[in-house]
Amino acid sequence: MLTAAQLESFEHEGYLVVPDVLDDEVLAPIRAEYEALLDALYAGWQRDGLVEDVDGFEPKLKAAYAAGLDWFQPMDISLPFSKIEYDTPMHFSQPLLNMLTAPALLDIAESMVGPELTSNPIQHVRIKMPGNVVRADETSAHMGNTSWHQDRGVTHDEADQTDMVTVWIAVTDATEENGCLIAQPRSTTGNHLRDHCPVQNQPAIPASQLDEAATVSLPVNAGGIVLLHPMTPHAALPNVSDSIRWSFDIRYNVTGQPTGRSHFPDFIARSRAHPDREFRDGDAWRDMWKEARAQLAVQPHIPIHRWDGTDAACA
Ligand SMILES: O=C(O)CCC(=O)C(=O)O
Numbered sequence: 001m002l003t004a005a006q007l008e009s010f011e012h013e014g015y016l017v018v019p020d021v022l023d024d025e026v027l028a029p030i031r032a033e034y035e036a037l038l039d040a041l042y043a044g045w046q047r048d049g050l051v052e053d054v055d056g057f058e059p060k061l062k063a064a065y066a067a068g069l070d071w072f073q074p075m076d077i078s079l080p081f082s083k084i085e086y087d088t089p090m091h092f093s094q095p096l097l098n099m100l101t102a103p104a105l106l107d108i109a110e111s112m113v114g115p116e117l118t119s120n121p122i123q124h125v126r127i128k129m130p131g132n133v134v135r136a137d138e139t140s141a142h143m144g145n146t147s148w149h150q151d152r153g154v155t156h157d158e159a160d161q162t163d164m165v166t167v168w169i170a171v172t173d174a175t176e177e178n179g180c181l182i183a184q185p186r187s188t189t190g191n192h193l194r195d196h197c198p199v200q201n202q203p204a205i206p207a208s209q210l211d212e213a214a215t216v217s218l219p220v221n222a223g224g225i226v227l228l229h230p231m232t233p234h235a236a237l238p239n240v241s242d243s244i245r246w247s248f249d250i251r252y253n254v255t256g257q258p259t260g261r262s263h264f265p266d267f268i269a270r271s272r273a274h275p276d277r278e279f280r281d282g283d284a285w286r287d288m289w290k291e292a293r294a295q296l297a298v299q300p301h302i303p304i305h306r307w308d309g310t311d312a313a314c315a
C-alpha cells in the first residue's frame, strides 16, 4: 500500500518510484522461463548455423541480436504494431500472469485507480541492448531507446477519459547508465496531451512541447517499480552500460472503461465487488491472445495509436 505522502507526490508530479515491490518469488520464475525460452530459440538458430555456441541468457541475447535474429516478439506479452499473422509469436504464462496479479501490485494500483481493476492489454517486455551491441539504426523502443511520449498518446482517443496507471517493473536494476526512465513532472510542465509525431517508427513529442530543464531521472533497483500517470511525459535514457536493461511495463484501468486498444484482450485483475470474477488462469490468458491473434490476422492492420504524422506540430 502507498502512504498518503506517496499518493500526494504522485498526484502532484505524475510519477512515483516505489522500491522493493516484487520479490524473487514473483520474478525468479519469470527469469527462469525467459532463459528456457531463449535456450529453445537459440538451439534452433545454432542448428541452422546462424549463431555461435555461447552460454548464458545475456550472451545469447547479444549474439542473436548481433546476428539480426528476432527474440523480442517471441518474448513479448503482446502482439506487434505491424501486421499480425496467424502464427506471430508471443509469450504468455502463469508466472507472468502471477506478476500481473501480484497482490503487492494490485494494492498499489487500487490505491491509485480504485477497487475495480482491469489489466490493460497495453503491456510489453523490454530488454534494452547495451551501447556496444545496439545497432545505430535500431528504432524499437523495446530493444533500443524510447522517445518522449505520454502513455495517453499511445492509446486510441476512446480511452482519453479512462482512469489508468502505468506500472513499470524493473527486472534488472535500472540506472542512468543502463537506460532508466526519465520524466517531466506535471507540477511544472502541465497536464495536457502533447502532439506525438512519428520519428523512426516511434510516436515522439516534439522538443518544442517539452521542458528539458524539468527532466528527472527515475532509477530503481530490480523488484522496484515506477508508476506513471497517463499524461506524464516520459522516455528512457540510452543504455550505455555493457549489460542489458530488462523491464516489463503493464497498466491497470477502471473496469468497464475503454482500454485504448480494444482489439487486444483484457481481464479483471481485482474486483472488490465481485471477487469471483478475478482472472488467474495462465492457460486461459494465452488462449485469449491466441483467439485475438487469429481474428486480427484476417483483418486489415489496426494502428496502435491516433498519430499519422499529419499534425501541424510534425511539419
Ligand atoms: O522502458 C521503456 O523504455 C519505456 C517504458 C514506457 O514508456 C512505459 O512504461 O510506459
Ligand SMILES: [Fe+2]
Residues within 6 Å of the ligand: 149, 150, 151, 234
Ligand atoms: Fe510509456
